[in-house]
Amino acid sequence: MDRPDPVRGDDAPDRLDLIAQAWHRERPDLDLQPQQVIGRLHRVARHLTEELVTVYERHGLTEGEFDVLATLRRAGAPYERSPGDLALHTLVTSGGMTKRIDRLEQAGLVTRRVSDSDARARVVALTARGREVIDAAFADHMANERRLVDVLTPAQAHGLEDALRTWLAALEEPPTTA
Structure with a gap:
């Protein structure tokens, strides 16, 4: 072109x-x-x-709240992580994560409880309502991303993905977990 x-x-x-x-x-x-x-x-x-x-x-979410719910959903059943894991997987400070969790808990989308393995630690888990919200939001998110990527031809999209992967590899630390 x-x-x-x-x-x-x-x-x-x-x-x-x-x-x-x-x-x-x-x-x-x-x-x-x-x-x-x-x-x-x-x-x-x-x-x-x-x-x-x-x-x-x-879906009544901010970008950060979507990120937290999506991280919990990707964790698989029982859809829970420690606040520290959430911060690590979303690249948010612990203070910022606490505020996000507070808002999500007030909305009834997550709960906090004491960890089964360490009474000093807390665990954040999706509620049934939280799972419904993130499942609906993620489906709409993927349809929206498809709409945005479809501006490109499949070859352009794959070429851009490859170029961005190379660029990110040069700029970021390799991930330690999925």
């Missing part, structure tokens, strides 16, 4: 092409391609987040 060239001035430049044109005029000595990639990725991520959050809100 031909891309608009900010230097040649092809038709239908996007905002990042216009930025590149200005920078090319002012600093023709610099390679602007990284800005084109990262700028577009940043803008796409912002738009995608807005689209995802809309679905969570339909």
Whole structure:
């Protein structure tokens, strides 16, 4: 697929092409391609987040609450984890996790109890209502993600997935658990 060239001035430049044109005029000595990639990725991520959050809100959830419920659901029966495990699997601080758990508990979507194996530890578990909410929200979430990815051809989607996997591997620590 031909891309608009900010230097040649092809038709239908996007905002990042216009930025590149200005920078090319002012600093023709610099390679602007990284800005084109990262700028577009940043803008796409912002738009995608807005689209995802809309679905969570339909189920009465914030993005963080969806993440906690999804983490508990993925844990399998009995759908529970320690607050520390939840923080680790959602990349949230323990203080932030406590606030999320408090809100979810007040909504009747999770419970907290003393761990069976360690009386000093707590366990967070999905309630039956929490499981219903996350199952419905996750089904809608997956349909929404399908809609968003279907803008790309299957080959483009697979190529992007491969490129992003490589990039993430270079930037992140390998996961310790699923």
